[in-house]
Amino acid sequence: MEQKVVIVSGGAGGLGSEICRRFSTRGVAVAVADLNSEAASQVARSIESDGGRTIAVHVEATDEDSVANAVRTVVSRLGRVDYLVHCAGTNIKAPVLDMSLDQWKFSLDAHLTGAFLFCREAGRQMVEQGDGGSVVLMSSVAAAAPVPERGAYGPAKAALVNFAGQLGLEWAQYGINVNAVCPGVAITPMTEMVYKREPELREQRLKRFPIKREVLPEEVAELVLYLCSDEARYINGVGIPIDGGFLNSGFYQAPES
Numbered sequence: 001m002e003q004k005v006v007i008v009s010g011g012a013g014g015l016g017s018e019i020c021r022r023f024s025t026r027g028v029a030v031a032v033a034d035l036n037s038e039a040a041s042q043v044a045r046s047i048e049s050d051g052g053r054t055i056a057v058h059v060e061a062t063d064e065d066s067v068a069n070a071v072r073t074v075v076s077r078l079g080r081v082d083y084l085v086h087c088a089g090t091n092i093k094a095p096v097l098d099m100s101l102d103q104w105k106f107s108l109d110a111h112l113t114g115a116f117l118f119c120r121e122a123g124r125q126m127v128e129q130g131d132g133g134s135v136v137l138m139s140s141v142a143a144a145a146p147v148p149e150r151g152a153y154g155p156a157k158a159a160l161v162n163f164a165g166q167l168g169l170e171w172a173q174y175g176i177n178v179n180a181v182c183p184g185v186a187i188t189p190m191t192e193m194v195y196k197r198e199p200e201l202r203e204q205r206l207k208r209f210p211i212k213r214e215v216l217p218e219e220v221a222e223l224v225l226y227l228c229s230d231e232a233r234y235i236n237g238v239g240i241p242i243d244g245g246f247l248n249s250g251f252y253q254a255p256e257s
């Protein structure tokens, strides 16, 4: 992976920042792209202080011009794009009966429209370079197990898996593999915000996890890196759960302790 360049949208977040750091340890130059410029700069500074090559890029993933500018900036400052990880996302509480059209659009835009815009811009660059690449879209177990009271989150995450399949078909000819990863719950600023509002929710959920803990950001990051490695070229167009068995837990009962 040395001499390669990755763009991580949502790179300042809990999962995104870990993904940025892991890529950097493999010698990949990292563009930390996020709406939160201050947090993105902090991630970039910490990578730099560990000897990595990195830039922070401000981006609004839902805005066509902003994404195009961000990708242009990465190419002009880091020279190329080899990998894209679309990790920008939000998780708003809104059951469908109470959801406004703006809330619906807000949720779909960050996850799905953002994926489309980033993939198109970064994909064009990769195709022009002519030596392949990898894309990973951050989906969720919610793609298959909708989350109560978060009526747009699951639909957006399910669409990302389908979109990975779509691009996997369209871009195989260019040597670009495209996959989605579907993590179970990880403790990040996004989930910390939810658990702060609903502290009992974490205990309820943990009872349903066959492995009695959340997935670690490092574990998600390692899967993302693997999907971008040469060894994973033949994995293409699929959504891969990393959930400790959660999606199989319909009949699951925790052993008495």
Ligand SMILES: NC(=O)c1ccc[n+]([C@@H]2O[C@H](COP(=O)([O-])OP(=O)(O)OC[C@H]3O[C@@H](n4cnc5c(N)ncnc54)[C@H](O)[C@@H]3O)[C@@H](O)[C@H]2O)c1
Pocket (backbone or CB within 6 Å): 009, 010, 011, 012, 013, 014, 015, 016, 033, 034, 035, 036, 039, 059, 060, 061, 062, 087, 088, 089, 090, 091, 110, 111, 114, 138, 139, 140, 141, 182, 183, 184, 185, 186, 187, 188, 189, 190, 191
């Ligand atoms: N934490 C979990 O349990 C979990 C599980 C499965 C999937 N995911 C997904 O992983 C991704 C990252 O989640 P996280 O837990 O690290 O959350 P997070 O809130 O820590 O990070 C999300 C990042 O995305 C950025 N962002 C949000 N909207 C943006 C936009 N429009 N343009 C640019 N940047 C934007 C935020 O500024 C933030 O830095 C999300 O897509 C989330 O849905 C999270």
